[in-house]
Amino acid sequence: LPPPLTPAARASSSAPSTFSASSPYTNSLEQLCINFANEKLQRIFVAAFFESQLDEYKREGISLAGLSHDDNAAVVELIETPGAGLLPLLSEECFFPTGTDAGWLGKIKQTHARHAHFAEERTDRDAFTVSHYPGQVTYSSKGFLEKNKDPLSQDLVILMQFSDDPFVASLFKDKQPAGGTAAPRAPRFKSAKFVGVSDAFRSSLTELIHTLESSQTHFIRCVKPNQQKAPDSYDDEVVTRQLHTSGLVQAVVATRKGFPDHLLFGELIARFSIVLPKASGKLAGAAGVKALLKGTRIAPDADRRGQRKVH
Secondary structure, rough: OOOOOOOOHOOOOOOOOOOOOOOOOOOOOHHHHHHHHHHHHHHHHHHHHHHHHHHHHHOOOOOOOOOOOOHHHHHHHHHOOOOOOHHHHHHHHHHOOOOOOHHHHHHHHHHOOOOOOOEEEEOOEEEEEEEEEEEEEEEEOOOOOHHEEEOHHHHHHHHOOOOOOHHHHHHHOOOOOOOOOOOOOOOOOOOOOOOHHHHHHHHHHHHHHHHOOOOOOOOOOOOOOOOOOOOOOOHHHHHHHHHHHHHHHHHHHOOOOOOOEEEHEEEEEOOOOOOHHHHHHOOOOOHHHHHHHHOOOOOHHHEEEEEOOOO
16 A cells, blocks of 8 residues: 655655655645545544444444445546646646646636635645645646656557557556456447546556455555664654544544443453442443443433444
């Protein structure tokens, strides 16, 4: 998976990052694509984490009507919405022979002038800022069209599909739909519709997302204690930045929309039996938990008792 987002504004250390640290305005098309991939993966991560919490409540017979979490859908839509997103508008501008970086920038500024996650840069008329989930990132529009116009020529693809060498022809044949059983089609001429680098990237990313969503996903988040990879050295700033940019803080926020702790009845009583009223000190199970919570004067709406656990 791509590395976590690290906004250029925060990249003050020598640590490698998905954002260029040399200048706040040097992030370009490739950086936007990487950050877009991270946005999509972050959305899956938070949704999966939140769904696991809901499954826990369902197994325990606890109803949390109206429980929801904030995701980054608005940023994802800002980047990929057909006909209005940053990348679709980029491909549209590339289609015109007179298209320019400035023309594309003008379109996205006009289209998203009031978008909560998009902002113009007053100090640089060629730049724009996107508020990604870990923070704001500023991009320079210079060179976006040139980089996006670097796809493989369709004429070359067609020529290679008609190659007499089976191996060469196989490299350029059309991809069959996932799970499809139809026989491969013979090479045929296509329309001259422009397909840019960003289009190919989004198509590949969509396939990856579909694969992840159809599988049993497990997430492993690695946190470096320091930038030097030295033993017995713990840098608070480095760790804190990673917790924010890797999405772990957002996961904690989603968890706290419900109940962050889940303890078995026996475990709760064993831990806090010292505060149980003497008259009910021998109780166990749900009755013991009820007596314990009553004795501690915890607000009635501050917990939920399920079939095996207290939340």
